[in-house]
Each structure stands twice: as structure tokens, then as C-alpha cells.
Amino acid sequence: MSLLAVENLEVRFDTADGEVCAVNDVSFSVEPGETLGIVGxxxSGKSQVFFAVMGLLAANGRARGKVRFRDTDLLGMPVSQLNTIRGAHLSMIFQDPMTSLNPYLRVSKQMTEVLVQHQHKSEQDARRIAIELLERVQIPEAARRFDQYPHEFSGGMRQRVMIAMALLCQPDLLIADEPTTALDVTVQAQILDLLAQLRDTLNTAIILISHDFGVVAGLCERVAVMYAGRIVETAPVREIFYRPQHPYTRGLLQSLPRLDADDHQELPTIPGQPPNLQSLGEGCAFSERCPLVQPHCLTDRPLLRQIAEDHSKACHRDLAA
Amino acid sequence: MNAPLLSVRDLKVHFPIRVGGVLQGRYKQLKAVDGVSFDLMPGETLGIVGxxxxxxxxxxxAVLQLIKPTQGQVIWLGQDLAKLGAKQMRAKRQDMQIIFQDPLACLNPRITVGDIIAEPLRTFHPDMTSAEAKSRVQKLMQQVGLHPNMINRYPHEFSGGQCQRIGIARAMIVEPRLIVCDEPVSALDVSIQAQIINLLRDLQQRFQLSLIFISHDLSVVRHISHRIMVVYLGKVMEVADRDALYTHPRHPYTKALISAVPLPDPDQERAKQRIVLSGDLPSPLNPPPGCVFASRCPIRTELCATTPPVLEERSTDHHAACHHSE
Amino acid sequence: MTTVSQFEQTVPGGEIKGRSLWADAWARLRSNRAAVAGAIVLAIIGLASLFGPMLSPHDVGQVYRSYIKVPASTTAYPREAEIPDLLKTALRRSRADITSLDVDGDLVTLTLTAEREIDPRITRSVERNADFTNVQIIETSPDGLSLTMQMEVTRSYFLFGTDANGRDLLTRTLFGGRISLMIGLLATFVSLIIGVTYGATAGFIGGRVDSVMMRIVDVLYSIPFMFFVILLMVFFGRNIILMFVAVGAVEWLDMARIVRGQTLSIKRREFIEAAHACGVSTTAIIRRHIVPNTLGPVVVYMTLLVPKVILLESFLSFLGLGVQEPMTSWGVLISEGANNIVEAPWMLIFPATFLALTLFAFNFVGDGLRDALDPKDR
Known part of the structure; x- marks a missing residue:
């Protein structure tokens, strides 16, 4: 059975200018120990999907569809019940670690609190476990730094603390929302190594949300590409990178400047802007930027369809490989 | 070769930072830039990575004198900018412009796009008629890929990529010879990044612009620059031609940087040997006494901890500051 | 095939008018019901205060000695039952008795008898009472001991009643509103001009100049306000100009601090740096880029400052330090009302209601403006 299965998820927001549909008809699943990359x-709605999964949508947002974690449906679950699952079995880390760490509480307090409350550990046990975890995420002198405040840690160290906190109750699934975007490349490399290592040793499933194809290429086994609130292509990582079938995926990959390329020609680009979610038409949301657009793309929205084993895309056209 | 457009010699920018308590507070120098020298040729792009x-x-x-350098010379066509008075410097700004990282924050939200782009014209050509200014603005908007009928719109009505185009148009309108691009694409979406990079290259070729392209993204810098300068803690670690820097990096920091960049290619990315640096950047208030990179360097020796290395030419036009580089 | 330029060209041909941040804020403000209601109330009170005293049949200073502290009523004074008493009072000295009295609408017919011959000049003593006009003797008995007079009663309406001196409270409340609002708006305007200039300058120049300028503000802050006002009164006597000076001198300090703080944060924004890089001069940067961007919080603070100043004025007037008779303001009226709260509660209720309504309305508008100008904070 899948660890997490999302079916036909839809997220809408009521805004002053009308209703915005941020996520539309999104379905995917994650197996235990698997690493799924969400690129967009x-x-594109990639973060909103997981805010909905975690029950963290903003007050004006509503989610519809099915989000099954093991065999419980998370959508519509009362908060008190949700709290027994999130944190314990399902954790999330964010782009800016400072937003999820309370700047006025010592790291020790923030970490042990979770253990004392969720798992009814004694204060001493909780301290021991927490320090062990900080060591595991390679915080030097963890025992000494344990009682410091978040601002005394550097950006990379804070992200490590966040990861340690997310791992406190040994979750089965870790959702990482752009975990390295705010970090420098050398620190990003450290964090990515750490995530890979944790997945291999603890068998934690990871969902990595990112806009960076490079980050996804290194860590993920399967990738879903999102555009304008929908998944447009999903496949194993090598398929996505070496045989992209959706014109958007293909365009994105071609438009990346490559560190290992020594031609300095003009980059191929995807023209235009991402669409305004409020004024999406009937047809394919990518149609107005698509090089392969045909008249029926403008009127007929393509649905995600399987084109090869474990490879689906939402596009009417068939691309030559 | 012809004369450089810009020569920077031993540029230092130090900020006094108050440390310590209320009573025993004293000032320490934060050495943000510490002895940087380089030349920039007309039509050249120098990438600065760090x-x-x-x-x-x-x-x-500091090159544009938006921050007063503490020490050193910024020589623009034979004239030291640091010695100019405020008024003379203001006149020089016609030749040197800047593009910012945050495309929306660098535009005044209260005035229209037309007024934003025309602002340099108003200061440098106060006698230009508004009709003429408008036609120039519209022509330039077309050139940077904005529809001229958007001239009366406000910045918040544009997307990030379009805002960056507005910023570029503002910098271009007085036909400068140098543009400092401070992380111009790092706040943009992937599909928009390539558009802006192409636009900058296109403008550079068309107007023989010199660019100083500042970025943390090595891939982007490699793509757009002719020469690349790698900076660490206010000091230059390595300067070289773009391809030489990538294929034969001589400084351990450059090697680590290059190996840390994730490649959008699963097989290569998984196969490559990554040099993972330990620890974080040391505080610039207390830089290591010897080589600033020594605290994280995989090949450091005792010499590195005590003696700062000098930036030396290792092969033609390839400089590195390391005691142990070949 | 389909390129970006083709798509962008689908935008209609003419120049598109942009929606400025002010226009956006205006639209948001208009959809805020409390703010709109507040603005309407303010407009009504403002117009009434401005034109009300001119339209009112009663002059502000006009004293109706016969109607001291009459309660608020929608029927006119004098009432029919009161006419005999009024006439009796008017004729007290004439030593004549009223034998018959007939009230027919506004027309009163009165017959008097006396032991001595009645002087026809008696009409004057009746007329001296402002309530009766056109007093005519229509019949005199041959012996002169009896006399019939006819007169018209002037009916006056006192919708809010009258005060302790018999002046119409409605007129006075509206007139007081005029003074209160004027002080509120003018003092706010004065503090706006001084505060914005001072704060923007201090914030923009920064460094030592900023420190010195803000320390001056701190020193001025530390002067006890009441003490300051009393000193002013002692030296220059009481007058309304002094009110402006006193209030304005204190209130610009807050404004200067707000604007300075705003300027400091805006100064660090990238578009200011961009302006520097474009060679824009310092004064133009302050005028074009900094001041317009500080105006949001300033406008909000202004709508909250106006009621504060009105309240301050009322407080000073309440203590007897403010507006002096025959001028009046809501503060003065409330002060008088408070003194007569037992026997004439309307003297307190009406001006206090106006003051409270105005304050509420200003605060609603201020809150609405804050939401409209800074939608992120919601």
C-alpha cells in the first residue's frame, strides 16, 4: 500500500478578486522509502499541494479530493486528530528555517517539547534523543550548542536543526519544501548529502519540492512536473531528464544554462509568462507558450495520460523521443 | 589590446561595526571587500561569483561609488572616480548603470513604468521634451520585450520577469557603457531566467556594453561571462577565462564550488565526486589571519593558517590565490 | 509560429491606463462598509457644522431669557399652556390682570383689566419679550380700565433644547463642531507639514544629523503638555490661535517619528539605490521617491490624529484653558453640560453624542484606510 496517496486534489482560495484555483485535479502517490521530486x-501550486496535505492552508483556502496517509484520510480530519499524525508520522521542512523556529525559545526547548508531548518521554530522555539527532545531522559540538537560540546558528545550521526537528519522532514521510533555496551552493551540497544519507539509513520517504532541476536530479527517484496548478508530466527521474515528453518539461530543461556546457550560444527559451491562475481558459494552460500548439489545445484541456510504463503526461501532442 | 574601460586597484570597503556591550562597545572593521583589483575591457563581461x-x-x-570605498582606486577611462565630487560623479552615472536582484523592489511602486524608465533621462537631459522622452521610452520598451502600450501601468501590475525588463530598460535608456548586474536572474523563475539572460547578451552585443555580472549561480555566470572572478570573504580567490576556470580550476574553493553545483542530469549528478566543504563561512568580523579559506580548505597546511597567499598568475590570464595550487 | 511578440500584441492597441496603488487602495476603501459609513457620517457632520449655523433661525449668541434650559423637543416653544405664564411675566409690572386669553394658532387675543387706566404703551413691555410681535390694541374700554390686545406669537423650535443662558443648543453644537473640526484639521495639517518635512529630512540624511534632530524631538516630548499650555496662556492670554500653536507644537513630534521611521526603511529599499545610480539629486529623491511612499502610514495617522486633537481641545476647553465665550466648541459645551447634568442632561447628551460620533467615524475611516493601504497586514 502507498504511504501517501493523493487523489484529485483541488485547492481553491477566496481572494478579493474572486476565486483562484491554485491546485487542480492532482493525483500521485509515494511508496515507503521512495523519494519523489515535485518541480515547478x-x-505552479507545488507548495499548496503539501500545505493541503499537512492541513496548513491559509484561512481563505479550501481543499477537496482525497489525501490518504496509509489508510486514514487526512482531508477533513479534525485538527486534534491531525496533530497526532503530523509531526509524528509526517513532517515538513520549509525554505526559510527561521519561520518555523521560534526565535525566543532555545533549540533544546523546542526540540524536547515535541518528544515530551508526543511520545511522553522524560525530559532527560528527550534531551538525549535530541542531541543524538543533532549529531546525526552533523551539527558540530551538538551538546554544547543544544541550549543556544536559533539566531546563534548560521543558515545552514538552522536548516539542519529543522531537519533534526522534523526527524524527532522518526516520521515515515518527510516533505521538504525548497529546503536549500535560501542556502549557498556549498551548504546546499551538505544538506542534500544529509537528506540522501537519512533516506538510506532511516528509510524515510522524502518528497522534495523544488524549482531547481539539478537538486531533483541528484536526489529523487521519481519526478512530477507541475504547471499552473496541474501535474503535466510524471516519470522516473532518468525518463524526465533524458526523454522528457511534455513540451514544458522539455523547454525548461533546454533553457537551463549548463555548468558543463562550453558553448555560449543563445539559450533556447520558453516565450511568455506563466499564466494568471484567475484567467485560465478552457484549453491547455501551457498552450499560449507552447511551440507545438494546435487549435484544439486552446479549447480542449489535455488530461494526464499514460504514454509508457510509469510515464504520464498531460499533452495532446506526441513528441518524437 | 585596447585600453580598459575600468580599472579597479586594491579596492577596499570596510564597515565599522559596533561590537560589545553598551558601555564597553568599540568599533571593529567588517572587511566586506578587501584589496580587489581587476580590469574590464569594453564589451567584456566579467562574472563575479561567490x-x-x-x-x-x-x-x-563600490565600483559605481554607491558605497564609498574605504581605500583603492576605481579608474574609469583614466579618471579616478573615488576622487570626484558628488556633482561630477552624478554626471558620470550616465555611463554606468546597475540592475538589481529584486525586480519589484527596485521600482518605485507609486510611479508609472514610463516615469520609471524616463527618470535617468530627466536627470541627464532635463531639456528633452516629454514627447521625445516618451518616444524613446517606448522604443526601448519594445527593445527589451515590453509592449509599449504598457507605459502607463504601475510596477505591481507586472510579473517578476517583466519588472526585470523594466529595470533593464531604465538602465539602458541613457546608453551606458557599463552595467553592473547584481544577481539579475536569481529571483526569477527558471523559464524566465533564460529570457533575461538572452536579453542581456543581446543588448550587450548590440550596444558594445561592458557587464559586471554578479551572481551566486555558477552555471549562469559561466554562460554569460567572458572572464570569471571567484570571491571569498572579500578577497579574490581566482580569476580566469570562463572555460579555463571550469575545466582547470586551480583554487580549492573554486573546485569545491564547481563540484557543489547540482547538474540537471541524474547520471552525471550521481556519478560525480563532490567536494563537500565542512562548516560555514567564517564571520567577516574575525577573518582567519592567514588564508581566509583555510578554515574550510581540504588541502590546508600550517602555512595557510599564518600567511595570506597572494593572487598570482599561474598560466596565461589565470590567477589564483593559493599556496598549494599547481 | 506562435512567438511571445504575437501574444503580447493581442493586447489592445491603445495605451493601457494602469491602476496605481492609490487607485487600488481607493477601491478597497470603498468596499469597506464601516469606513464608508464613517466617511458619510463625517461628511454630514462636517457639512452641518459648516452651514448649519448659517441656516439656523437662532444666532449663536442669541439669548432667549424666557427659555432657559428648556428641554429638547420637536414641538415649538412657547407651547400653548405656557403662553399665559409668559404673558404674566411680561405684564408683571403693569399691575393689570388678565381677564381673558384666547390663543388661536399664532394669534393671541388678550383682555386686561386694571384698577387704574392702562397706559397704551403697555404693548411695548409685551413686545420686549421677543416671543410676541405685532402687538396691537384692538379695543379699549371707554374708561380705559380694560383693554384688548392682539399679538402674534413667535414660535421657536429648540430641537436640542437650550443652555443655561437660554441659547439654542442645536446652533451652538453645530457651531462648536465648526471650531472643533477646524482645530482638529488645522492642527493636524500644521503637524503634518512640520512632521513630514522634519522626519523625512532626519531619516534621509541619517547619521549624526538624524541623532541631533531626534534628540531635539525627545527634549520637546519631555515637556509636560499641560504645563506648556498653561505657560502659553499666562504669557499670551487666551486665544484660539494659541490652541493651534499648543496642539500643533506637540503633535508634530509623533508625526516626525513616524515619517522618520518610514524614511529609514524606505531609504534602504532598492529603488532608492536605483535612483542614486540614475544620478537623481537628493531633493528629488526625497520628493519623488521617499515622501510618496511614506504617505500611507501618514494618512492613516492623520485620520487618527484629527480625533486626538479634537479630544485634546475638548480636554483643554473642559479645564477652561481652551476656547472662550462667546465662541464655543464641543469641549466647552460638554463642560457646561457636565455642570448641569442633573437638571439639564440634554446639554451634555447632544454635544457628547456629536463628539463621540465624530471620533468613531474618524477611527473607522482610519482603520479602513490602514487596511486599504496595507492589505498585506490583514
């Missing part, structure tokens, strides 16, 4: 640009 | 806090943005602003 800002506004 | 991690956050390495002083690369400060360097760009």
Missing part, C-alpha cells in the same frame, strides 16, 4: 515554477 | 556574504554585491556598488 512559482505559482 | 556565496552570500562574500562581498560581491558591495564590490559592485
Amino acid at each position: 515554477e512559482s505559482g | 556565496e552570500s556574504g562574500c562581498g560581491k554585491s558591495t564590490m559592485g556598488r
Whole structure:
């Protein structure tokens, strides 16, 4: 059975300018120990999917569909019940670690609190476990730094603390929302190594949300590409990178400047802007930027369809491989 | 070869930072930029790469005299900018412009796009008629890929990529010879990044612009620059031609940086040997006494802890500051 | 095939008018019901205060000696039952008795008898009472001991009643509103001009100049306000100009601090740096880039400052330090009302209601403006 199965998820927001549909008809599943990458640009709805999963949507947002974690449906679950699952079996880390760490509480307090409350550990046990975890995420002198405040840690160290906190109750699934975007490349490399190592030793499933194809390429086994609130292509990582079948995925990959390329020609680009979610038409949301657009793309929205084993895309056209 | 457009010699920018308590407080020097020298040829792009806090943005602003350098010379066509008075410097700004990282924050939200782009015209050509200014603005908007009928819109009505185009148009309108690009694409979406990079290259070729391209993203810098300068804690670690720097990096920090960049290619990314640096950037208030990179360097020796290395030419036009590089 | 330029060209041909942040804020403000209601109330009170005293049949200073502290009523004074008493009072000295009295609408017919011959000049003593006009003797008995007069009663309405001196409270409340609002708006305007200039300058120049300028503000802050006002009164006597000076001198300090703080944060924004890089001069940067961006919080603070100043004025007037008779303000009226709260509660209720309504309305508008100008904070 899948660890997490999302079916036909839809997230809508009521805004002053009307209703915005941020996520539309999104379905995917994650197996235990698997690493799934979600790639998309800002506004593609990639983060909102998981805010909905975690019950963290903003007050004006509503989610519809099915989110099954093991065999419980998370959507519509009362908060008190949800709290027994999130944190314990399901954890999330964010782009900016400072937003999820309370700046006025010592790291020790923030970490042990979770253990004392969720798992009814004694204060001493909780301290021991927490320090062990900090060591595990390679915080030097963990025991000494344990009682410091978040601002005394550097950006990379804070992200490590966040990861340690997310791992406190040994979750089965870790959702990492752009965990390295705010970090420098050398620190990003450290954190990515750490995540890979944790997945291999603890068998934690990881969902990595990112806009960076490089980050996803190194860590993930399967990748879903999102555009304008929908999954447009999903496949194993090598398929996505070496045989992308959706014009958007293909366009994105081609438009990346490559560190290992020594030609300095003009980059191929995807023209235009990502669409405004409020004024999406009937057809394919990518149609107005698509090089392969045909008249029926403008009127007929393509649904996600299987084109090869374990490879699906939402596009009417068939691309030559 | 012809004369450089810009020569920077031993540029230093130090900020006094108050440390200690209320009573025993004293000032310490934060050495944001510490002895940087380089030349920039007309039509050339110099990439400046480094991690956050390495002083690369400060360097760009010090070149433009937006931050007063503590020491050193910024020689623009034979004239030292640091010695100019405020008024003379203001006149020089016509030739040197800047593009910012945050495309929306660098535009005044209260005035229209047309007024934003025309602002340099108003200061440098106060006698230009508004009709003429408008036609120039519209022509330029077309050139940077904005529809001219958007001239009366406000910045918040544009997307990030379009805002960056507005910022570029503002910098271009007085036909400068140098543009400092401070992380111009790092706030943009992937599909928009390539558009802006192409636009900058296109403008550069068309107008023989010199660019100082500051970024933390090695891939982007490699793509757009002719020469690349790697900066760490306010000091230059390595300067070389873009391809030489990538294929034969001589400084251990450059090697680590290059190996840390994730490649959008699963097989290569998984196969490659990554040099993972331990620890974080040291505080610029207490830089290591010897080589600034010594605390994280995989090949450090005792010499590195005590003696700062000098930036030396290792092969033609390839400089590195390391005691142990070949 | 389909390129970016083709898509962008689908935008209609003419220049598109942009929606400025102010226009956006205006639209948001208009959809805020409390703010709109507040603005309407303010407009009504403002117009009434401005034109009310002119339209009112009663002059502000006009004293109706016969109607001291009459309660608020929608029927006119004098009432029919009161006419005999009024006439009796008017004729007290004439030593004549009223034998018959007939009230027909506004027309009163009165017959007097006396032991001595009645002087026809008696009409004057009746007329001296402002309530009766057109007093005519229509019949005199041959012996002169009896006399019939006819007169018209002037009916006056006192919708809010009258005060302790018999002046119409409605007129006075509206007139007081005029003074209160004027002080509120003018003092706010004065503090706006001084505060914005001072704060923007201090914030923009920064460094030592900023420190010195803000320390001056701190020193001025530390002067006890009441003490300051009393000193002013002692030296220069009481007048309304002094009110402006006193209130304005204190209130610009807050404004200067707000604007300075705003300027400091805006100064660090990238578009200011961009302006520097474009060679824009310092004064133009302050005028074009900094001041317009500080105006949001300033406008909000202004709508909250106006009621504060009105309240301050009322407080000073309440203590007897403010507006002096025959001028009046809500503060003065409330002060008088408070003294007569037992026997004439309307003297307190009406001006206090106006003051409270105005304060509420200003606060609603201020809150609405804050939401409209800074939608992120919601």
C-alpha cells in the first residue's frame, strides 16, 4: 500500500478578486522509502499541494479530493486528530528555517517539547534523543550548542536543526519544501548529502519540492512536473531528464544554462509568462507558450495520460523521443 | 589590446561595526571587500561569483561609488572616480548603470513604468521634451520585450520577469557603457531566467556594453561571462577565462564550488565526486589571519593558517590565490 | 509560429491606463462598509457644522431669557399652556390682570383689566419679550380700565433644547463642531507639514544629523503638555490661535517619528539605490521617491490624529484653558453640560453624542484606510 496517496486534489482560495484555483485535479502517490521530486515554477501550486496535505492552508483556502496517509484520510480530519499524525508520522521542512523556529525559545526547548508531548518521554530522555539527532545531522559540538537560540546558528545550521526537528519522532514521510533555496551552493551540497544519507539509513520517504532541476536530479527517484496548478508530466527521474515528453518539461530543461556546457550560444527559451491562475481558459494552460500548439489545445484541456510504463503526461501532442 | 574601460586597484570597503556591550562597545572593521583589483575591457563581461556574504554585491556598488570605498582606486577611462565630487560623479552615472536582484523592489511602486524608465533621462537631459522622452521610452520598451502600450501601468501590475525588463530598460535608456548586474536572474523563475539572460547578451552585443555580472549561480555566470572572478570573504580567490576556470580550476574553493553545483542530469549528478566543504563561512568580523579559506580548505597546511597567499598568475590570464595550487 | 511578440500584441492597441496603488487602495476603501459609513457620517457632520449655523433661525449668541434650559423637543416653544405664564411675566409690572386669553394658532387675543387706566404703551413691555410681535390694541374700554390686545406669537423650535443662558443648543453644537473640526484639521495639517518635512529630512540624511534632530524631538516630548499650555496662556492670554500653536507644537513630534521611521526603511529599499545610480539629486529623491511612499502610514495617522486633537481641545476647553465665550466648541459645551447634568442632561447628551460620533467615524475611516493601504497586514 502507498504511504501517501493523493487523489484529485483541488485547492481553491477566496481572494478579493474572486476565486483562484491554485491546485487542480492532482493525483500521485509515494511508496515507503521512495523519494519523489515535485518541480515547478512559482505559482505552479507545488507548495499548496503539501500545505493541503499537512492541513496548513491559509484561512481563505479550501481543499477537496482525497489525501490518504496509509489508510486514514487526512482531508477533513479534525485538527486534534491531525496533530497526532503530523509531526509524528509526517513532517515538513520549509525554505526559510527561521519561520518555523521560534526565535525566543532555545533549540533544546523546542526540540524536547515535541518528544515530551508526543511520545511522553522524560525530559532527560528527550534531551538525549535530541542531541543524538543533532549529531546525526552533523551539527558540530551538538551538546554544547543544544541550549543556544536559533539566531546563534548560521543558515545552514538552522536548516539542519529543522531537519533534526522534523526527524524527532522518526516520521515515515518527510516533505521538504525548497529546503536549500535560501542556502549557498556549498551548504546546499551538505544538506542534500544529509537528506540522501537519512533516506538510506532511516528509510524515510522524502518528497522534495523544488524549482531547481539539478537538486531533483541528484536526489529523487521519481519526478512530477507541475504547471499552473496541474501535474503535466510524471516519470522516473532518468525518463524526465533524458526523454522528457511534455513540451514544458522539455523547454525548461533546454533553457537551463549548463555548468558543463562550453558553448555560449543563445539559450533556447520558453516565450511568455506563466499564466494568471484567475484567467485560465478552457484549453491547455501551457498552450499560449507552447511551440507545438494546435487549435484544439486552446479549447480542449489535455488530461494526464499514460504514454509508457510509469510515464504520464498531460499533452495532446506526441513528441518524437 | 585596447585600453580598459575600468580599472579597479586594491579596492577596499570596510564597515565599522559596533561590537560589545553598551558601555564597553568599540568599533571593529567588517572587511566586506578587501584589496580587489581587476580590469574590464569594453564589451567584456566579467562574472563575479561567490556565496552570500562574500562581498560581491558591495564590490559592485563600490565600483559605481554607491558605497564609498574605504581605500583603492576605481579608474574609469583614466579618471579616478573615488576622487570626484558628488556633482561630477552624478554626471558620470550616465555611463554606468546597475540592475538589481529584486525586480519589484527596485521600482518605485507609486510611479508609472514610463516615469520609471524616463527618470535617468530627466536627470541627464532635463531639456528633452516629454514627447521625445516618451518616444524613446517606448522604443526601448519594445527593445527589451515590453509592449509599449504598457507605459502607463504601475510596477505591481507586472510579473517578476517583466519588472526585470523594466529595470533593464531604465538602465539602458541613457546608453551606458557599463552595467553592473547584481544577481539579475536569481529571483526569477527558471523559464524566465533564460529570457533575461538572452536579453542581456543581446543588448550587450548590440550596444558594445561592458557587464559586471554578479551572481551566486555558477552555471549562469559561466554562460554569460567572458572572464570569471571567484570571491571569498572579500578577497579574490581566482580569476580566469570562463572555460579555463571550469575545466582547470586551480583554487580549492573554486573546485569545491564547481563540484557543489547540482547538474540537471541524474547520471552525471550521481556519478560525480563532490567536494563537500565542512562548516560555514567564517564571520567577516574575525577573518582567519592567514588564508581566509583555510578554515574550510581540504588541502590546508600550517602555512595557510599564518600567511595570506597572494593572487598570482599561474598560466596565461589565470590567477589564483593559493599556496598549494599547481 | 506562435512567438511571445504575437501574444503580447493581442493586447489592445491603445495605451493601457494602469491602476496605481492609490487607485487600488481607493477601491478597497470603498468596499469597506464601516469606513464608508464613517466617511458619510463625517461628511454630514462636517457639512452641518459648516452651514448649519448659517441656516439656523437662532444666532449663536442669541439669548432667549424666557427659555432657559428648556428641554429638547420637536414641538415649538412657547407651547400653548405656557403662553399665559409668559404673558404674566411680561405684564408683571403693569399691575393689570388678565381677564381673558384666547390663543388661536399664532394669534393671541388678550383682555386686561386694571384698577387704574392702562397706559397704551403697555404693548411695548409685551413686545420686549421677543416671543410676541405685532402687538396691537384692538379695543379699549371707554374708561380705559380694560383693554384688548392682539399679538402674534413667535414660535421657536429648540430641537436640542437650550443652555443655561437660554441659547439654542442645536446652533451652538453645530457651531462648536465648526471650531472643533477646524482645530482638529488645522492642527493636524500644521503637524503634518512640520512632521513630514522634519522626519523625512532626519531619516534621509541619517547619521549624526538624524541623532541631533531626534534628540531635539525627545527634549520637546519631555515637556509636560499641560504645563506648556498653561505657560502659553499666562504669557499670551487666551486665544484660539494659541490652541493651534499648543496642539500643533506637540503633535508634530509623533508625526516626525513616524515619517522618520518610514524614511529609514524606505531609504534602504532598492529603488532608492536605483535612483542614486540614475544620478537623481537628493531633493528629488526625497520628493519623488521617499515622501510618496511614506504617505500611507501618514494618512492613516492623520485620520487618527484629527480625533486626538479634537479630544485634546475638548480636554483643554473642559479645564477652561481652551476656547472662550462667546465662541464655543464641543469641549466647552460638554463642560457646561457636565455642570448641569442633573437638571439639564440634554446639554451634555447632544454635544457628547456629536463628539463621540465624530471620533468613531474618524477611527473607522482610519482603520479602513490602514487596511486599504496595507492589505498585506490583514
